[in-house]
Amino acid sequence: MEHAVAATPAWAVLAYLAAGVLFILALRGLSSPESSQAGNRNGMIGMALAVGTTLVLHPTGLPLIIGAIAIGGGIGWVIAQRIQMTAMPELVAGFHSLVGMAAVLVGCAAYLNPAAFGIVDAEGSILAVSRVEMGLGIAIGAITFSGSIIAFLKLSGRMSGSPILLPGRHVLNLGVLAGILGLTAFFAIDATAAAGQGPLLWIILGLSFLIGVTLIIPIGGADMPVVISMLNSYSGWAAAAMGFTLQNTAMIITGALVGSSGAILSYIMCRAMNRSFISVIAGGFGAEADAGGAKASGPAKSYKAGSADDAAFIMQNAESVIIVPGYGMAVSQAQHALREMGELLKKEGVSVKYAIHPVAGRMPGHMNVLLAEANVPYDEVFELEDINSEFGQCDVAFVIGANDVTNPLAKTDKTSPIYGMPILDVEKAKTVLFIKRSMGGVGYAGVDNPVFYADNTMMLLADAKKMVENIVKALNGGGH
């Protein structure tokens, strides 16, 4: 029986290649905010090209297909319009799970109808190399799916962010991983599997769903920026594996781009927390937070507390203010009030800048989006390495909802769990204004911050949003 599928025509190969190049340009556009929107358009054109080419090559069953695109597209569009910017991490995690599931579905469909994908030999058996790609693609897709679901549940607060530690989890995970790889190898040489029969692929699928869950549940909330980047990477590798099966250049180029992108972001996030990737994946961070937190107990240290009026007065009379926002600012939705405060200070002739630590939000670049949404111009927002040297010359460092990322113990105390983490040197500013809900709580890492008790620090103990609104009132009332 002849199953060979006609080779893809040259124009289509070129069209897929062009789509791949457009995706590269889409990412290239993100090198600056000016070119980013054009980049995003390139991405859309590339996607339209890839989908259009496929539909022309396979022009059957169109009514159902167009219906499916309309349903999915409509849902996606509505979600994109309604989503809050603070909810972006869980949205991205949710989207990752869809890519993972789509990869699983494509893999299963190819296994059930291999002739349609042109991956059978003259006897109608599935090619061995295709079985390896299929097995890996389905495994990575399934891990991406279930892992992203857990990340989504944790990020959206539907599941506790604290690590869930199963007994013997490292042995369990390594065992399951070895099982997946072993079965994939067996899947490639097994004659029953070649005929498209037997339960092997379904066992691989089940194990992969399982390991996705057991890999992510022990990882604590503070490490979620790494997890979400890692799952981003996985979704790319899943697409690449399917691209090998389909011999499709658009999918392979995209998979490689997305895979490296997620891997680089994971690396940047790990570096920003001075954690090794392995220790993040091993999980458990935040569970034994008392490691260095013991210092927090002991005799109560004295600190200076101030009011909104004091803060307004100090900043009005400053020449330069650097605002250090952390996730606590986003939680209390203080970004709009904060931008208003910045505007008022600028009107008084104060230089205002924002300093962003890489892990200030819940995902890479999250804080920048939140400030952009509040209409803070992006050229007033600086990354850690670009602004850190300026704290020494600035009059006021205004810390709002950030803690660990300003803790100088990271530079000096080798026993601290955050030792070695790059921090914003707020303590070098002439005055530090530190907004904090109360003196009780400590940051994610559970470490006390000596900046609270420094002579040049004034603690502003209140809800971040209320405090900033009161400062705005004081600036409006006190000024002329």
Next chain:
Amino acid sequence: MDFLSILSIFVLAVFVGYYVVWSVTPALHTPLMAVTNAISSVIIVGALIAAAAGAITEGGGLSMWLGLLGVVLASVNIFGGFAVTRRMLAMYKKKEKKPAASK
């Protein structure tokens, strides 16, 4: 295309990805994740093939429905991912001289 040519494209694309992604400004890392999400949904190509082939091959029914479900999921991602990226990017504005917001 044989396996080795595909592998060559893949390896080169990993290097392109590496250098392109390092040139992305950290301020745009969230849009980067959103747009990579959208483009990784190019996996829709596989779902489309399954859905289209199911309509003409005998016994391709289950494969077709899996493909169609894949098309739905990937479409959520494509439209959602590009739209939310566009929404985010539109927020990034430069400093401009404008009348201060009145209270």
